[in-house]
Structure formats: C-alpha cells, structure tokens
Amino acid sequence: MKIAILGSGGREHALANQIKKSKKTDKIYCIPGNAGTGAIGENININLDDFNGIYNFVNERQIDLVVVGPEKPLVEGISDFLKEKKIKVFGPSKKASQFEGSKTFTKNICKQYGIPTAKFEILKNLEQSIEYLKKVEFPIVIKADGLAAGKGVYICKDMRNASEAVEEIFNGKFGKAEKIVIEEFLEGEEMSFFIISDGKTFKKFNTAQDHKRVGVGDTGKNTGGMGAYTPSGLINQELENKIINKIINPTLKALNDINEEYIGFLYAGLMIKDNEPYLIEYNVRMGDPECQTILPLLKSDFLEIILACCDGKLDEIDIQWSDKKSLCVVLCSKGYPDTYEKNIEISGLDKLNLENDSFIFHAGTTIKNDKTIVNGGRVLNFVSISDNYLTSRNTIIDKIEKLNWSGGFYRSDIGFKIIK
Numbered sequence: 261m262k263i264a265i266l267g268s269g270g271r272e273h274a275l276a277n278q279i280k281k282s283k284k285t286d287k288i289y290c291i292p293g294n295a296g297t298g299a300i301g302e303n304i305n306i307n308l309d310d311f312n313g314i315y316n317f318v319n320e321r322q323i324d325l326v327v328v329g330p331e332k333p334l335v336e337g338i339s340d341f342l343k344e345k346k347i348k349v350f351g352p353s354k355k356a357s358q359f360e361g362s363k364t365f366t367k368n369i370c371k372q373y374g375i376p377t378a379k380f381e382i383l384k385n386l387e388q389s390i391e392y393l394k395k396v397e398f399p400i401v402i403k404a405d406g407l408a409a410g411k412g413v414y415i416c417k418d419m420r421n422a423s424e425a426v427e428e429i430f431n432g433k434f435g436k437a438e439k440i441v442i443e444e445f446l447e448g449e450e451m452s453f454f455i456i457s458d459g460k461t462f463k464k465f466n467t468a469q470d471h472k473r474v475g476v477g478d479t480g481k482n483t484g485g486m487g488a489y490t491p492s493g494l495i496n497q498e499l500e501n502k503i504i505n506k507i508i509n510p511t512l513k514a515l516n517d518i519n520e521e522y523i524g525f526l527y528a529g530l531m532i533k534d535n536e537p538y539l540i541e542y543n544v545r546m547g548d549p550e551c552q553t554i555l556p557l558l559k560s561d562f563l564e565i566i567l568a569c570c571d572g573k574l575d576e577i578d579i580q581w582s583d584k585k586s587l588c589v590v591l592c593s594k595g596y597p598d599t600y601e602k603n604i605e606i607s608g609l610d611k612l613n614l615e616n617d618s619f620i621f622h623a624g625t626t627i628k629n630d631k632t633i634v635n636g637g638r639v640l641n642f643v644s645i646s647d648n649y650l651t652s653r654n655t656i657i658d659k660i661e662k663l664n665w666s667g668g669f670y671r672s673d674i675g676f677k678i679i680k
Contacts, residue, residue: 263563264289264318265297266308266338267329270590270623270641271548275329276300277619278555282563289323295632296622308333311341318347325350327566328524331545335361335407339523350566352524352544356515359526359542363403363441366542373510377539378531380443389426389440393419399445402426403541404434413482415445448533449677450540451492452550453503455528456565458574459521462512464500466557466581467492468550469678474597476673483597484638487674489587489649490553494532503530503537511542523569552621552641553586584617587652587675588643591660591668593624596637601667605631606639608663617645618655639668649675 261284265272273296276288280300288301291314297303306313308330318326326342328334328351337354358365370377378401383389393400402425404412412434414425422442429437454465470488474480507528515522527543527550546554555562559580568577593600606625609632614620621643624636642659644652653675660670 261285261324261563262287262289262321263325263327264291264304264314264323265293265301265327265329266291266314266333268292268294268297269329269548270621270638271546271551272329273297273300273621273623274552274555274619274641275327275546277621278558278562279327279566282561284561284563284567289317289321291317294622295625295627296620298627308338309336311338314338315342315345315347318342319345324348325567325570327351329545331357331360331543332407334524334544348570350524350570352522352526353520355518356520356522357544359511360544361407363405363541364439366539367441367443369511369514370539373514375507375510375539376537378443378446380441383426383440383442384438386426386430389430389442390423392442393422393426396442398422401443401445402429403441403443404429404437405439405441406435406437446531446533446538446540448531448538449494451494451530451532451537452488452547453495453528453530453537454546454550454554455508455526456569456574457512457522457524457526458569458572459523460572461575462508462522462526463574463577463579464504465525465579466490466554467495468547468553469493469675470547470550471671471674474671476671477676481597483592485547485549485590486592486671487587487589488547488549488553489585489652489675489678490550490557491585493678496535499532499535499537502535503528507537507539548623549588549590549641552619552643553588556617556619556643556645557582557584557586582645584645584647585649585652586643586645587649587656588641589653589656589660589670589674590623590638591640591642591663591665591670593634593637593639594667594669600637602635604634604667606634606665606667607632608665612659612662618659619643620659634667650679653679
C-alpha cells in the first residue's frame with residue numbers, strides 16, 4: 261500500500277515510523293514532512309492549506325490511504341474534502357473536529373450531556389469579559405475559543421493576569437476571536453486519555469501525561485509540550501470505567517445524535533481529582549509529544565488498526581501493548597516558546613547509538629544540502645522505553661548530552677511527579 265501522512269512534526273515522524281513496520285506498507289509519503297520522515301519515506305512539499313494540491317498529488321500517485329496528523333487541516337475539513345473524492349482517509353470530519361476547533365462547542369456538549377467539566381461562562385467581547393471577571397473567584401482559567409497550537413490557555417491568579425489574557429485573545433493573538441471561555445480552576449492532576457474509533461466501535465489507545473510548561477517543576481510559559489510519559493501513573497480500572505462511562509460514551513452519543521460518525525483518534529485532556537475525571541478539553545488527533553511515547557509501546561500492526569477504523573471493522577482488531585514504560589524529552593531551540601534562531605545546522609545525530617528501545621523523532625527540522633537544519637522551536641523528541649521511568653529518562657539525558665547541541669535546551673525533570 262501507498263500511504264500519505266499529513267504533517268511535519270514529531271507526531272508525524274512517530275506515525276511514519278510505526279506505519280513502516282507493517283507488511284502492508286510499500287511506500288510512505290510525508291506532506292510536507294521533516295528531516296526524520298525523509299529517512300523513512302519521501303517528503304512532498306505541499307502546503308497543508310492547499311487541499312486541491314494534496315488531492316492532485318494523492319490522485320496522481322494512486323495513494324491508498326491518507327493519515328492526517330495535525331488538527332488544523334481536520335478542523336478545516338480535509339477529511340470531508342478527500343472522502344468526497346473517494347480517497348480513504350483516517351481522521352474525523354469537520355463537524356466532529358469542532359471538539360478541538362471550538363472550546364465553546366465542547367463546553368455546550370458537556371452541559372447538554374452531563375459530562376463532568378469545570379463550571380464555565382462563554383463571553384463574546386472584551387468589555388463583557390472584564391465585567392464578568394470582576395465577579396469571579398481566582399484562580400481561574402481563560403481559553404481562546406479556536407485553535408491556538410496548544411498555547412491558548414491561561415491560568416490567571418488575579419485580575420491583572422486575567423485582564424491581560426482576555427486582551428491578548430480579543431486583540432488577535434491566536435487569530436480573530438469572537439468568543440472566549442472563562443472557567444473555574446480545577447485542582448487535581450492532569451492525564452491524557454486516548455481512544456481510536458471507527459464510528460461504531462472505539463478502543464482505548466493508552467494514556468499519557470505531558471508537561472506543557474517550559475520550565476523545570478512545571479513553571480513558566482505554556483508550550484506545545486516539553487515531554488511526556490506513558491502510561492499515566494493515575495490510571496486504574498475504576499478510573500478507566502468512569503472516564504468511558506461519564507465522558508467518552510456521552511461524547512460519542514452526542515455525535516451520533518447529530519448523525520456524525522467519529523473516525524480517528526480522540527484525545528481527552530482530563531483533570532483527575534479523588535479518582536474522579538473531569539474533561540478539560542478534547543483534541544481530535546494524537547497528542548504531540550504523547551504520540552511519540554505511546555506508539556513505540558504498540559505491539560499490534562498499526563496500519564491494520566487504521567485500516568480497520570476506515571472500514572468500520574475495529575471490533576475485529578485486538579490491540580496489544582508492551583507493558584514497559586515510555587518517556588519522551590523534547591529538545592528545543594533556545595528562546596522557545598518566544599523568539600529563537602532558525603536555519604542553523606544540528607550535527608552529530610548519526611553518531612548517537614539508538615538501541616531497540618530508543619528513538620529520536622524529528623520535529624522542527626529539514627534537510628538542506630544533506631545537512632539537518634533547525635526550522636522550529638521544538639526540534640527533536642528523544643524517547644526511551646524501559647522497565648521504569650527513571651531508567652528511560654537517564655538514557656535520554658545521556659544521549660542529549662552526547663549530542664551536545666549548543667543551540668538547544670530541554671527539561672531534565674520530565675516525569676518528576678512519578679519518578680521518586
């Protein structure tokens with residue numbers, strides 16, 4: 261089979277790495293891809309906003325399956341567009357992708373279907389928001405309604421923080437803003453819970469914990485993710501049952517009630533308090549860097565799982581996992597998540613010894629004149645699998661130190677809450 265993967269991050273490199281293991285895989289194209297995906301398949305430089313360009317390429321090369329990595333093309337309707345042209349595609353519809361594309365859509369579903377979540381209010385302009393803030397108890401959480409690359413969430417300790425947040429959002433920091441969500445701050449521990457669905461059946465697709473803050477000890481600005489580990493230390497059978505019965509099942513019923521089938525990954529960002537789950541947000545794709553920690557633990561044929569979802573036959577698949585631990589540390593450009601230098605070489609990757617249980621997934625890289633060039637804030641994802649998280653983290657730090665890239669930094673404490 262010929263497969264096209266849309267996206268250019270660490271998630272897409274991890275997807276390509278797992279798909280290439282299948283006996284059914286003949287050729288992988290990555291649109292646009294990065295330096296890592298280029299070593300697995302062929303990178304094709306088409307902008308993800310160019311739906312017609314993507315279709316023309318897929319049609320000309322007679323590609324059998326398109327796997328959509330990032331959220332933006334899903335929210336903008338790439339799955340519907342390709343399906344109308346009889347292309348097999350893995351990823352939810354535009355309407356279903358509102359779960360990530362619109363915080364207000366998700367919150368209203370929660371309200372209607374009794375899904376446990378933080379108490380919230382939807383505000384439509386700056387003046388209305390400032391007036392509402394005068395009446396709330398701090399801390400509170402403020403969210404941009406639309407896509408914000410994982411950065412449109414503010415935890416505000418006082419009126420000054422909150423005022424700055426709503427001004428940034430309504431002044432267009434994340435694009436045109438017509439609404440924001442202001443919600444209560446939930447105390448507890450976060451967890452990422454993943455399912456995969458064919459529109460009729462769903463199966464759990466492991467759990468993870470990511471670290472969004474740029475600084476050691478979960479301090480500083482929000483990022484797209486500085487590292488993650490799998491599985492979450494919070495998961496147990498009782499909690500899993502609650503998540504499925506109180507959150508996942510009502511969500512899929514809501515979609516069914518509007519005649520939508522959900523085909524793809526659904527990622528529930530949860531807050532766990534006293535073994536009770538609360539929905540923080542939904543994402544309609546695999547997380548990044550959670551994907552990079554989860555997929556190396558998968559023992560089953562990943563391509564067969566995806567094809568079963570596309571064909572409505574997920575109930576025929578048994579998904580098998582390794583019982584080991586997986587941890588990822590993201591190596592970033594100095595200055596991230598603010599300004600950082602681009603178009604600089606990163607060398608020495610070919611000298612790092614990658615054992616069977618170690619991986620480097622590229623994110624912000626490209627190839628120019630046979631050199632690996634940095635073109636993003638999150639550059640490389642170092643992943644290690646072992647019997648415990650500490651061993652994995654030590655293995656990763658050893659490799660990052662051996663790489664000795666002067667232009668980068670990383671968090672040395674990924675997994676600190678679970679590593680004693």
